[in-house]
Amino acid sequence: MGIGLTKEHMALAASVHGVARRGADHAALAAQGLLGLHLPEEDGGQGYGLVELCVALEALGEERVRGPYLPSVVASAALARRGAAPAETRDLPDARRASAPAQAPDPPDTRCADAAPAQAPDLPGVPWPALVRGLADGSLTAAVAVLPGCALGSAEADLFVVPVGDGGEWAVLDRSDVDAVPLEGIDPDRPLCSVAVRAVPAARVIGPAPVRELAAVLLGADACGVAAWAVATAAGHARVREQFGRPIGQFQGVKHRVAGALVASEQARAAVWDAARALDATPDCSEEVRLAVAVAAVLAPDAAVRCAADTIQVLGGIGYTFEHDAHRYYRRALSGRMLAGDPGPWAEEAARLAVAGVRRRMEPDLPEEAAPVRDAIRAEAASLRAEEPEVRRARLAREGWMMPHLPRPWGRAASPLEQVIIHQEFRDLGRPDLGIAAWAVPSIVRYGTREQQERFLPGTFAGEIVWCQLFSEPGAGSDLAGLTTKAVRVEGGWSLTGQKIWTSLAQHAHWGICLARTSPDRPKHDGITYFVVNMASPGITVRPLKEINGDELFNEVFLDDVFVPDDLVVGAVDEGWRVARDTLSHERVALGDSWGPGSRHTDMARHLARLSSLREALREARWERAGRLWAEGQAISALGLRVTLSQLAGADPGPASSVRKLLGMRHAQAIAEFCWSLDPSDRHWSRMILTTRAFTIGGGTTEVQLNIIAERALHLPRDP
Numbered sequence: 001m002g003i004g005l006t007k008e009h010m011a012l013a014a015s016v017h018g019v020a021r022r023g024a025d026h027a028a029l030a031a032q033g034l035l036g037l038h039l040p041e042e043d044g045g046q047g048y049g050l051v052e053l054c055v056a057l058e059a060l061g062e063e064r065v066r067g068p069y070l071p072s073v074v075a076s077a078a079l080a081r082r083g084a085a086p087a088e089t090r091d092l093p094d095a096r097r098a099s100a101p102a103q104a105p106d107p108p109d110t111r112c113a114d115a116a117p118a119q120a121p122d123l124p125g126v127p128w129p130a131l132v133r134g135l136a137d138g139s140l141t142a143a144v145a146v147l148p149g150c151a152l153g154s155a156e157a158d159l160f161v162v163p164v165g166d167g168g169e170w171a172v173l174d175r176s177d178v179d180a181v182p183l184e185g186i187d188p189d190r191p192l193c194s195v196a197v198r199a200v201p202a203a204r205v206i207g208p209a210p211v212r213e214l215a216a217v218l219l220g221a222d223a224c225g226v227a228a229w230a231v232a233t234a235a236g237h238a239r240v241r242e243q244f245g246r247p248i249g250q251f252q253g254v255k256h257r258v259a260g261a262l263v264a265s266e267q268a269r270a271a272v273w274d275a276a277r278a279l280d281a282t283p284d285c286s287e288e289v290r291l292a293v294a295v296a297a298v299l300a301p302d303a304a305v306r307c308a309a310d311t312i313q314v315l316g317g318i319g320y321t322f323e324h325d326a327h328r329y330y331r332r333a334l335s336g337r338m339l340a341g342d343p344g345p346w347a348e349e350a351a352r353l354a355v356a357g358v359r360r361r362m363e364p365d366l367p368e369e370a371a372p373v374r375d376a377i378r379a380e381a382a383s384l385r386a387e388e389p390e391v392r393r394a395r396l397a398r399e400g401w402m403m404p405h406l407p408r409p410w411g412r413a414a415s416p417l418e419q420v421i422i423h424q425e426f427r428d429l430g431r432p433d434l435g436i437a438a439w440a441v442p443s444i445v446r447y448g449t450r451e452q453q454e455r456f457l458p459g460t461f462a463g464e465i466v467w468c469q470l471f472s473e474p475g476a477g478s479d480l481a482g483l484t485t486k487a488v489r490v491e492g493g494w495s496l497t498g499q500k501i502w503t504s505l506a507q508h509a510h511w512g513i514c515l516a517r518t519s520p521d522r523p524k525h526d527g528i529t530y531f532v533v534n535m536a537s538p539g540i541t542v543r544p545l546k547e548i549n550g551d552e553l554f555n556e557v558f559l560d561d562v563f564v565p566d567d568l569v570v571g572a573v574d575e576g577w578r579v580a581r582d583t584l585s586h587e588r589v590a591l592g593d594s595w596g597p598g599s600r601h602t603d604m605a606r607h608l609a610r611l612s613s614l615r616e617a618l619r620e621a622r623w624e625r626a627g628r629l630w631a632e633g634q635a636i637s638a639l640g641l642r643v644t645l646s647q648l649a650g651a652d653p654g655p656a657s658s659v660r661k662l663l664g665m666r667h668a669q670a671i672a673e674f675c676w677s678l679d680p681s682d683r684h685w686s687r688m689i690l691t692t693r694a695f696t697i698g699g700g701t702t703e704v705q706l707n708i709i710a711e712r713a714l715h716l717p718r719d720p
Contacts, residue, residue, distance in 0.1 A: 001266075001654040003224055003273045004055040005645055012052060013059045020063035029060075029069050030138025038073065039080050044133035049280040050077065050214075054221035054272055061225020064328060066189045068141045070222060071153035075142035075161045076135035077214045079128060079172060081283065082206040131159065131172065143180065145195050146215045146339050155180035155193035161211060164200050168208040171200050187335035189328065210285040212341075213293040217279060219340045220272040220300030226333045227265035227300075230307035233326065234258045234314040235714040249716035254314060256703070259710035261307040266659045268303035270638035271296040271631065274360065287358045291634075294350035295360075298631040301337035308333040347627025354605040354630045362637045364420060364645050374421050381425045396431060397461030403434070403441060410445050410457050416648045434460070436467040436504060440513045443530070447571035447579045452532070456511070468509035470500040470533060470557060471580070477502070478704040480515070481525045481577065485559065487516035493565040494518070496531065499558050502698070506542045506555035509535050514564075519574050530576035532568040539563075549690040599668035599692050601633025607675045607685070622678070629667070629674055636663050655713035662705045665695040 002013050019032055029035055038053040039045020046052075053073060060069065134140035143153025145162040153160075160173045160180065177199050183192040235258050238249030248254045275296035278289045285293075308330040312319035319326040337343075366374075384392050384401075396402055404414035404422050414422060434441070437460045444452055459465040476482040485498025496516050506512065512533045519527030535542075539562040544552040571579040608626060639660040646653035672692045676685040696702040710716040 001269075001646075001656065002055060002228065003058050003221060003269050003276075004051065005273075005642060005651070006649065007651075009052070009055045012055050016056045016059035017063060020060055020065045024065060026067035026069050026072075026141070027138050029065075029067070030136070033136075034060075035069060035073055035138060036076070036136030038077055039132060039136055043076075043080055043129055044136040045076075045080075050217065050276040051273065051280060053077075054218065054224075054276045057218055057221035058225040058228065058269075061222035061332070062229045063225075064189065064229070064325070064332060068143075068153055068157065068191065070190075070218060071144045071151075071157070071161075072135045072138075072140070072142045074144045074146075074152070074211065074215050074218055075159060075172070076132050077218070078144075078161060078170065078209045078211045079132045079135070079206065081214075082128070082209055135159070143193055143195065144211065144215060146212070146219075147341065149194050150183060150339075151180070151193050151195045152190070152215070152339050153193065154191040155182045157193075160195055162195060162197055163211075164197070164205060169205055170207075170209045170211050171197075171205045173197065173200065173204055177201070177204075185335055186338075187328075187331040190332065190335050192335075210279070210289075210293075213275075213279065213285055213290065216293055216297040216340050216346070217272060217275045219336050220268065220275065220296045223300040223304035223333065223336050223340075224265065224269050224272055226304040226329050226336070227261070227268060227307040229329055230304075230311040230326075230333075231258065231261050231265050231714070234261060234307075234311040235710075235716060237315055238716055246720075247717050248314070249710070250719060252703070252707070252719070255710040255716050256706045257310050258314060258714060258716065259706040261310045262655065262709060262714060263659050263662060264303040264306050266639065266656060267632070267635045267663060268296075268300040270642055270656075271299045271635040273642065274362075274634075274638040278360070287353055287356075288360055291350060291353045291358050292360050294346045294353070294627070295631040295634045297340050297346040298343045298350060298628055299635055301333070301340045302343060304333035305330075305337055343628075344624045347625075347631060348623045349627065350630050350634075351605075351608070351623050351627035354601070355608045355626075357609075359602075360634055360637075362641045363424070364641060364648060366417065366420065370417055370421060373418060374425070377418070377421050377425050381429060384426075384429055392429070393432065393463060396429075397458065397463075401426065402431060402461045403438070406442065406445050410441070410453065410461075416644075416650075420644065420648065432463060436469050436509075436513075437465070439469060440467050443513070443579050443582050444532075444570060446582055447530070449567070451567065452570065456532070465511060466505060466509045468503050468506045468512045468535065468555075468557075470503055470506075470512045470514035470559075472502045473499060474501050478701050480580070481528070483515055483517060483528070485514075485516045486520065487518045487529060487531070487564070489518075490563070493563055494529075494531070494569075496533070496559045496562045496564055499556065501554075501556050502545075503542075503555045503557050504553050506535065506557050507544055507552070511535060512557075513570075514559075515576055515580055518576075522574065525577045527574050528576040528580070529573050530570045530579040531564045532570060533559075533562065533564055534568075537562050537564075547690075548693065549687055551691075599671045599688050599695075601630045601667075601671060604629060604633075604671050604675055607678070607682075611678055625674060629671055632663065632667050633671070636660055636667060639663070655709055658705060658709050658713070661699075662702065662709070666702065668692045668695050 004010060004013060016034065033046050034056050036045035037048045037056055038050050041047045135142060140158040142159040142161060143151040143157040145151040158175060160178050162171055162173060164171045179196040179198060180193045183194055185192040238254050238258055239247055241248050275292040278292035282289050312326050312330060315324060315326055318324050384395055387395060400408060400410065400412040404412040405419055407413050441457060441460060444456060456465060471480055473483050473485060475484060485496060487494040487496050498516065512535050514531045514533045515528055516531060517527055518529040539560040541558040543556040545554045545556060546552055547554060639656050643653040643656045669692045672685060672688040676689040711718055
């Protein structure tokens with residue numbers, strides 16, 4: 001999945017890839033309308049937004065198209081967003097040049113040839129709309145001074161966008177107003193120049209404009225393209241390159257490197273997508289927009305460099321030579337990160353905005369047909385809100401609000417749209433956390449008998465039944481199908497013998513869902529049956545395990561000839577693995593941005609705000625570290641929103657769900673470690689630094705998650 005989520009975005013990306021592979025240069029891109037995707041139609045554009053432009057730039061970055069298109073779209077976006085329009089001056093006598101599109105060259109293989117800039121006359125009096133149209137149709141080129149002393153673009157550009165004064169103003173100057181000298185950059189495919197301003201005509205000052213922010217986001221989209229190429233290239237090579245008699249993609253070190261690159265690229269895409277839609281939604285550069293942009297500027301350039309470097313590593317010696325394009329993408333990534341600006345100041349800006357209370361809204365924009373659905377659900381929520389807590393709990397259970405995605409009568413058969421609205425409208429109703437029951441219930445609904453459903457589900461929803469999960473064993477944790485607990489057929493049912501471990505709340509549970517091997521002679525994933533076990537049965541011994549934080553949440557459970565009647569088998573005998581997989585990944589819309597109790601980026605911001613009130617300032621390095629952590633957390637939230645939007649559209653969210661889980665667990669640990677380091681005497685964070693250590697183990701270790709991402713998303717070969 002690219003930056004774009006919709007079918008239209010995917011079609012646009014495919015079209016841009018096609019144009020690029022046919023040898024597109026700057027003129028050809030203009031002729032296709034790609035330089036004006038983000039501009040209003042009255043300005044010669046296509047009437048879309050920055051998200052669509054980022055979709056196109058990602059594809060162009062992946063194909064490594066040369067030419068001055070990137071500074072031109074930054075300049076046109078800044079001009080289209082100018083505040084008060086400058087005073088119009090006399091029309092340029094040859095202003096027709098600002099509306100005549102350049103002709104695309106005939107040779108098919110010109111992708112890597114420098115585009116010859118159009119010879120524009122001096123432009124002292126061009127009306128602003130003509131400048132924007134000229135940038136959109138390719139008759140004008142631009143250079144943008146994104147860094148002090150360094151501009152993105154050719155010294156031969158027609159227009160130069162430069163900062164002037166101390167108030168954040170920018171000016172759009174002609175070539176005659178500046179002294180521009182070519183610079184030799186690390187990327188020979190991307191022209192740079194130094195710019196010294198001779199004069200600033202008052203009519204060319206566009207006032208405060210988000211040029212810096214626009215450049216960061218559009219460079220971020222280009223970086224996402226570089227990362228996408230790198231991940232695809234590394235994975236493709238790892239699938240076919242053989243060493244020691246097998247593909248190198250089968251070695252876990254290579255597999256994890258490539259999967260880690262995919263994780264970084266998906267995180268960057270989410271951040272750039274969110275920043276682009278923030279800029280699309282807000283004409284001015286509000287604090288919320290600046291926060292979204294800072295996150296993209298922290299994550300995307302670094303992701304491109306990391307992915308390109310990892311690709312060279314996977315390619316080995318060939319990746320270090322001119323024989324392969326890998327070095328060109330690595331150069332492009334380094335150049336882009338330099339131009340986007342040092343991530344440190346961007347990170348510090350993100351941290352200071354977050355500590356000041358600025359937040360990025362992560363809610364899906366719902367279609368018009370959602371209004372009557374929301375009205376009905378809001379009325380139900382109001383009715384429930386008026387009830388006493390016990391009555392409310394009973395109604396939540398009876399009316400299917402606990403797990404609304406389930407079919408009636410246990411849920412409400414809620415569509416993805418309804419699930420999102422219920423989540424929004426029921427936030428303050430305190431729907432109880434079902435714990436392990438949230439995993440058990442969907443499997444009983446899907447595979448259980450009617451008698452099993454009526455026996456267990458009402459009491460579970462009412463809070464009368466507590467569940468535990470008897471899956472993991474000392475020798476079968478991440479490799480769950482390697483379990484050895486056996487179930488032997490006896491009169492009227494089964495006798496279970498074995499040991500389970502890491503069983504949460506087993507000492508309090510009334511019932512447990514249990515996997516046991518019923519046919520040991522069958523293949524590993526076959527011959528397993530899914531049972532419901534009464535935790536008060538004779539033969540069950542529960543021994544609590546004290547964890548490093550002092551809690552006793554986990555337990556060892558010993559089963560010694562525990563009888564389970566036939567009517568407590570869920571699904572078919574020997575087909576329990578199918579039921580278990582449903583338990584571990586039942587279908588519902590991904591909602592919310594929480595991935596760990598008390599260990600999110602928002603918790604960190606509140607902690608920093610409290611510390612800031614006690615101390616004058618944190619050390620600069622810690623502000624940067626805080627900003628990087630905030631950027632990671634906000635991007636994880638954006639990933640969650642992208643998953644939700646994909647599900648609402650009926651599309652496959654791709655690897656985003658797995659990436660989000662992996663990032664979330666590691667991120668929770670990093671937040672806890674950082675917050676504890678700021679104040680080691682804080683009791684909450686002293687506890688959380690210990691508690692979160694389990695996050696990258698439970699539910700599938702980090703290493704297993706990386707294997708899953710590598711094998712399912714990148715199709716790397718499985719271990720033997």
